[in-house]
Amino acid sequence: MGTYFHSVNLDEEKCRGCTNCIKRCPTEAIRVRKSKARIINERCIDCGECIRVCPYHAKKAISDPxxxxxxxxxxxxxxxxxxxxxxxxxxxxxxxxxxxxxxxxxxxxxxxxxxxxxxxxxxxxxxxxxxKKPLISSACPAVVKLIQVRYPSLIENIxxxxxxxxxxxxxxxxxxxxxxxxxxxxxxxxxxxxxxxxxxxxxxxxxxxxxxxxxxxxxxxxxxxxxxxxxxxxxxxxxxxxxxxxxxxxNSGGESLALETEKFLAVDGIHNVITILEEVENDRLEDVEFIEALSCVGxxxxxxxxxxxxxxxxxxxxxxxxxxxxKGSDVHEDEKEYSGDFALTGNVECKPVMKLDIDLAKAMKKLETLELINKELPGLDCGACGAPSCRALAEDIVRGNANETDCIFKLREKVRQLAVQMMELEAKMPPVLDKGIG
Amino acid sequence: MGLSNVLKLHFDIPANDFVSAGEASSSVKKTLSQLGIAPQVIKKSAIAMYEAEINAVIHANGGTADIEIDQDKVIIKIQDEGPGIPDLDLAMQEGFSTAPDTVRQMGFGAGMGLPNMKRYADELKINTEVGRGTTVIIRVNFA
Missing domain, CATH: 3.40.50.1780 (Rossmann fold)
Known part of the structure; x- marks a missing residue:
């Protein structure tokens, strides 16, 4: 941690701690804590969905002046x-x-x-x-990051x-x-x-x-x-x-149309991109040799x-x-002049941020606990706990970042149990002191 | 018993529901990635399981999926009470399919289901009996 730079950031003063952004984030990278949205750096892919959805304009992109x-x-x-x-x-x-x-x-x-x-x-x-086909375009950096974080088996297709x-x-x-x-x-x-x-x-x-x-x-x-x-x-x-x-x-589809093949698929909007990447990962796409995936709609x-x-x-x-x-610009004029100089520098590495523990046995225990906790949660995915879904809360709990009583329904249940216990205790005054009522 | 060394998951596979078909395998995929299993292993498991799941939807009015994960492997058991497979050797051939046209029009039933399972599983066991049903057991090793 600490070494992650992200353009997408929070304007603390404007954030009201609502749940719009946490629900929309494609990598479940945002939690609300102390009335402020917190971005989990390792998970953020800078797609900017939260910038678009925030009604208070509290999400901003840092760029150069x-x-x-x-x-x-x-x-x-x-x-x-x-x-x-x-x-x-x-x-x-x-x-x-x-x-x-x-x-x-x-x-x-x-x-x-x-x-x-x-x-x-x-x-x-x-x-x-x-x-490795289908090839997946590397033009959109948010999609490349999404693949690193959620679809590492597709890194070789990039x-x-x-x-x-x-x-x-x-x-x-x-x-x-x-x-x-x-x-x-x-x-x-x-x-x-x-x-x-x-x-x-x-x-x-x-x-x-x-x-x-x-x-x-x-x-x-x-x-x-x-x-x-x-x-x-x-x-x-x-x-x-x-x-x-x-x-x-x-335009979405513009990159594909230049490839002189009909075996392409162009998808835009990060949530649509996710659906298509799932299909690719399940080997479900036939006759597609190139995928142009863009994070933004349009x-x-x-x-x-x-x-x-x-x-x-x-x-x-x-x-x-x-x-x-x-103007009749010639289409493929630079075919020879620029060959081979533009290989991607650096490695696109797998970033398995979803894993619960580096030790498999521990991860398994955590996962089992996670499922048990999840079963007990109301399943409303209301977001009032600050996590995007009940399952995400269960995950935060096993990671040690949240408590079961962060769920307002769980808290309400606990308060009720306490009240019942108090009523029971109230009825059990020691007989020496019991002056009775009325 | 409490927490054991084997993680078990259970899913019901709904009948004839192509919209939610594949939900169990994508859930298993998510589970495996939370466990930090290698991406290529996850991919193998997900594809093999997806094919078995889809088969249960197309041919057998759904069924159940039981998953067991331990330190070294994942075992996926898909069970149905469908018509069974009369000629398993034939069914294992690429391109062989008994799926009805309606199913093929949806892009399923290309006759790659069983061959794909075989390709991606480290071990594939199929017990089938005509009129009784089919059980597919897929094992994928982590290392």
Missing amino acids: FDIVNTFKYKVVIPAPSLYGQFKAVYSRNHILTALKIIGFDEVYEVAKAAEIVSSATRKLMKKSDV VKLESPMEVAAKVAKMEIAESKNIAPEDIGVFFITPCAAKVTSVKARYENGSSFVDGVISIKDVYLKILSSLGKVRNIEDLEQAGFEGIRWA GCLGGPLTVENVYVAKTRLKKHLDAAKA
Whole structure:
């Protein structure tokens, strides 16, 4: 413990200790203690479901403030394709990219462009016979963490390629260092993110991995800056590099459509992702060779740090897709140029946070006790004890983190028993002192 | 007796209920992961048990599942009082299926049930008697 960095955090002052977030968390990572939601770090996958569901906006994502760009001499912005869906469709992609330069960046490199490189590498991977199918996309870091925590047997199915964000950062840094003759350490690369999971994936890389991204700024933090700069654009620069195939990654299904196979399955929304991963683990999916699983409903456009409603954003993105198609961007142009450089750095390790004890015999005893306790609990899953379900409370009890009387129904039962005992005792006054009543 | 060295779990497998079919095996999966059993072992147990569970649903009007877990292994016993299997050797062949079309349309009954059980179990015992029912015993070793 202690070494876990999470973007998703709690604003103590705003938290009222309600049970909305604990019920929604896909890894049962939140408990309410002393009227405040506590996140169990080892379990949190940074999906941001709690940010979305909290009625008091007490869950927040820690990302870098815009000022971080000033710590570097040469500033490069790498916008997520979901950014394009945030502004009115009258603004072209070049217009938005030019606005990014106005707010203080020297250069723009589209993550959508890197997405095309990843697509190309994935297509090659799919043709290999020694990969474990179905391959599961590694683009969404919340899904990768979910697999580490809940579906470790599927770790070998994960596409061991860097995400488009990492590829964009690496390529941008290398290209600029060479073409502009700038020392790599003077180049700052900043990702504009739709979600918290991406922040975590930069600040706390997979085991032993390293990141080329120097700062992660959320879409909502930079939105107003960009919006006001859109009106200031005089000459729209030609900064577009990506074709529709890369931009489409912002949508659920976008990554899959670039793979030239019909044997894919695209699922979005973390709870839907769980259902599909269960199916994969039970060997139930036939004829599926690739799974694109995104934590947010609607894909990255539905990220918790975006500004625009996901469905509105989707309609807007379609305009950009059509424009890119009309421009006739060549689809697989970088097939040769970028081969093999983008293997995932670091290991995606199994994190068995669900296990009750390192010793099997002890774990078995705990589990048996857990089942016994669970049987005695009311089964209402009301959440009033601070745990998401009765079974989760039973688990907390055997782990030594809770008591049976945390259950208000159990407590009520105990109080009643006590009252009955008191009544019985009351009737048993020692005869010497018994003056009788009335 | 109190707490023993063998953990026992019992589930009823409902008849013809494809929506909740698989609940027992996913519950066992959760149990095994709470015990810290290796992921690949959990996967083997879950798939083998799932197939047996589904078979009981499709062919036998449901049944029961009894699980025994100890330090070295998990033993899964699925029992039903269904029609039994007339030709077990034939049923063990990949692709052989007697599932009705309605079941196949739901994506079940591809004739991989018994072969998959055999593939993933370390030991598979099937006792079956036509008209009486079938008992499937799956053993998966932890090491």
